[in-house]
Every structure is written in structure tokens, then in C-alpha cells.
Amino acid sequence: MNSLRDDIEGLFWEGVRAATPKFLSLDFWNKHSKLNEEIRNSRKKTYVFALGKAAYEMALSFQETFPVDSGFILTKYEYLPNEIKSKGQLGVWKCREAAHPVPDINTELYSKEVFTELQDLDESHQLIILLSGGGSSLFEIPEDGFDLYDIIQMNENLLKKGLSIHEINAERKKYSAVKAGKLLKHLNPNLKVYTFAISDVLGDDPAVIASGPTYPGSEYYVMGNLSVSLAAMKKKAVSLGYEVKILSDSWDLTSEETAKSMLVEVVLAKGNQHKQAILLGGELVCPVYGNGKGGRNQETALRMAILSESIEIDRDWLFLSSGTDGTDGPTDAAGGIVGPETLKQMRRNGWDVEKELNVSNSYPILKDTNSLLFTGATGTNVNDLLVLLLAERNL
Secondary structure, eight states: OOOHHHHHHHHHHHHHHHTSHHHHHHHHHHHOHHHHHHHHTOOSEEEEEEESTTHHHHHHHHHHHSOOSEEEEEEETTOSOHHHHHHTEETTEEEEEEOSSSOOHHHHHHHHHHHHHHHTOOTTEEEEEEEOTTHHHHSOOBOTTOOHHHHHHHHHHHHHTTOOHHHHHHHHHHHBSSTTTHHHHTSOTTOEEEEEEEOOSTTOOTTTGGGOTTTTTSEEEEEEOHHHHHHHHHHHHHHTTOEEEEEEEEEOOBHHHHHHHHHHHHHHGGGOOSOEEEEEEEOOBOOOOTTOOOOHHHHHHHHHHHHGGGSOOSSOEEEEEEETTSOOSSSSOOEEEEOTTHHHHHHHTTOOHHHHHTTTOHHHHHHHTTOEEOOOOOSOOOOEEEEEEEOOOOO
């Protein structure tokens, strides 16, 4: 019999699997057969620019379906296999890494490198843009009147405020020469451009995904999002014998409000003796205080552990909050997993959890109690997945 830990990690990985480029591509191209034929049968040379945290997997997945004459992959540090990163090349692909969530010198360097290649394309080419979350930080050329330092300062200030990605990207566009469709203005007007995105944005707004470098202006398609992951997770949870409730696929509240909402679900479950799985997807909001280390999912998990002490829970339980890309905030953890013993263990180990929470220092406490989830780069990014599992109640 699987433990709650096995079940909760299994559900998370099922959500990730359903959102991987390879899985999404099979379904997408089956549903878009005419578009498939249009791209495949074009007599033009195909150039592919894959951008974001899922760029590497999206590029390889696209190449399995279509011939690629040349391409450029720009993704986050540690998201390329080591042997490819050291060479900087994989067949027809140039492969580069830069910083996220705040740009760095490589962001501008490699953005200008691919920008030059894109400007060389003419009507004898078709340009395929493969977009995923993280692209706003990874692809940036400052607008006239700004420099890289301005971009870095702006990003750091915005991220500390705990704003939504819609609010952050709206500001990013003001400083950028390539966001909000501006990239297309620098390219050959006769160049045919298609954009295919995996959305990490609530509502799948193409103007917000990676700050819309080719929107408006290109043919634009969203290949997958959180709802795909949640549907797959629900199916798996049912197969494991859980009664399933999906709270939302567009959650946008703070870590504190989210933990409180999950605690409400625990209270509501008291009248039901069966195994239950509460699923939630969205983009958590988490203002940063002090100089602690952590991320929005880790803080949500820590808050859940603290709040659980305030009520009597009539069964075993486990809670997971994690980013589908494999990194939560500026850390190497994807998120956190907590249960009924987590807070007790933290205090036995000498932590003043409320004090650490007040300086956004969730990472070391969770790490000390084996409460972090480490996944490495997952190859996709559809934002945050949260799972609350309640074991069957003993009568």
C-alpha cells in the first residue's frame, strides 16, 4: 500500500508529466492536422527560437515532428544537460543559458545573439517561436534610454513586492525593445511567424506569456496549461481511491490566504470519512520580507504547517505546494511538503518558525525537517500545483 508521501509526490509528477512538451505535442498536433501540414509542407527553411524554462524540451519535441534547418534555445541556468551546455550546440541548435527571475549580462548577450540571427531571416524562411514561462527574464534587450542595470533594478524591485505576473510584465514591457510584440517590428515584414506557447499565466493571455515578444502579430497557439495538469491529477487520484475536489485552476491569492483556504478544506472534510484529495492550481503571490531564503510554495507549505496547529485534525494528512518548473523562488527546491509532525519537528530542532516566516526564511527550516521537494528541471512550466491529501478516517 502506498503511503501519503508516495501518493502526493505521484500526483504532482502526474501533473508535470501531463504538461511536458512531448505529451502536449501529441495531443496538440493531432487536433491541428491542417496546421501540421501547412508547416511541414512549406518549402521555406524553418528557423526555431525556443525560449523559456521549457525551451529545451519544447525544441526537441518540435524537432521530432518537423524538420528544423536551424534553431536557438535560450533557457535558464542548469536547465540544459551538462554535455550540451559545455558545447553550446546540439545539432542544428545553438544552446544558451541565462538568469531567472532577474536578468544578467548573459541575458542581454544571448538575446542580442539570437536577435541578430532573427533579423537575417527573410521571406524564404518560416519562423517558429516556442514560448514558455521564464522568457520575460531570459530574453531582453533594453529599450532606448535604458540599460541592463535599469532592467535588473526594476525586476528586483517588482519581485519583492509580491505582484502578479500580469502586473510585473506590464512594467517589464516599458523597458524592453523586444516585448509586447516589439520583436516583430525588427524582423522582415514578409517573414511568416508562428508562436506556440506552454502557458504559465492565468487565463493564458498571450500578451503576458513571456511578455509577448511576438504578440500581437504572429499566428499564436497555446499548447497547454494548468487545467491539463489538474485533469490528469484528478484521474490518477481517483484511481488511487480518493474522492477529488479541484478548488481552482486559476488561483492567484497570497501564500497566507492559500494556507488558510486549505485549512478550511480540512475542517470541511471532518464529516467525510473517505480518502480525499484537494487539488489547486494557479500562481501564488508572496511578498518578500527581510533577507531570508525561500519561495512562494515553500512559504505556503510552512504556513500550512503552522496553521494546522490551531485545529484538531481527525486523520493523517499531507500537503504539497510546488512549482511545476522545478524551482521555487531563487532556490534549488521545487516546493515544500508538510504534515502533522512537521511543526513539532521544527520546534524540537530549535526553530522559531514565526520569526523565520517574518523574514521570508522558509527554505532552511523545511530543509532541516526533510520537508523540501527537490525535482531538478522538469522540462515544463505551468505554474504552481498544490495538493492536500486526507487519509481515510478511522471510525
